[in-house]
């Protein structure tokens with residue numbers, strides 16, 4: 236009998252093959268797809284996110300857990316489509332113009348995926364126009380901007396200004412030099428110091444918390 240706690244546990248340990256096997260077994264046994272996602276994969280990723288926030292695990296552990304999550308998702312996704320399971324929402328994420336740092340941004344993407352969002356990752360050095368076009372095209376509820384350089388922080392304001400003209404979408408910002416005060420100054424909807432909190436904030440902003 237497939238065990239959802241075991242899926243969560245194996246994911247936290249980064250055992251990708253085990254996660255893949257257990258998700259497959261759960262599907263064969265006819266377990267509810269949404270439950271496998273929420274009580275198995277998302278639950279495991281949520282625990283990793285919380286531990287990361289509290290410095291109980293570090294970047295490598297998160298990356299390994301995310302890889303296990305992805306393995307599980309490749310098995311689960313076709314069944315989710317069949318069952319009509321909707322993502323919580325779509326979030327467009329990228330590192331702003333002139334900035335090539337992507338390790339933190341990638342963690343933010345993983346945490347959002349782990350929480351059940353559809354993620355459109357635009358990569359690095361992303362112009363305000365590209366953010367705006369992707370938000371529109373994907374009907375995103377959230378846009379996440381990352382910046383690691385003090386010199387690229389002003390590009391966040393350009394993005395916020397442009398996205399505001401489109402309306403509807405909420406903008407959250409983060410990255411080592413970024414602060415809540417800066418988010419307030421440029422009119423972003425929120426700031427988050429780490430990847431796990433970014434998801435909590437995003438959920439709150441779209442009323443899914």
Ligand code: B1M
Pocket residue numbers: 294333334335336337338339340342343378379380381382383384385386407408409410411412427428429430431433
């Ligand atoms: Co660069 N770099 N770098 N770098 N680099 C820093 C940022 C720097 C602080 C190093 C230093 O001088 N001490 C400094 C910036 C100084 C400043 O502006 N005040 C710096 C510099 C100057 C540069 C170059 C200009 C160096 C040069 O060429 N002279 C150059 C710029 C290139 C460019 O972007 N145009 C450069 C290049 C590089 C590498 C390419 C070599 C490499 C990047 C590789 C990559 O990302 N693929 C690199 C690296 C690795 C770093 C350091 C060492 C580590 C950054 C990192 O990945 N941290 C960094 C020094 C440091 O931070 N100790 C440094 C780990 C990551 C998990 O943390 O990205 O902060 P972080 O993400 C966190 C949070 O900030 C948050 O969540 C994550 C964790 O949960 N977060 C968000 C991030 N984005 C978020 C978005 C959100 C919410 C939260 O919502 C949307």
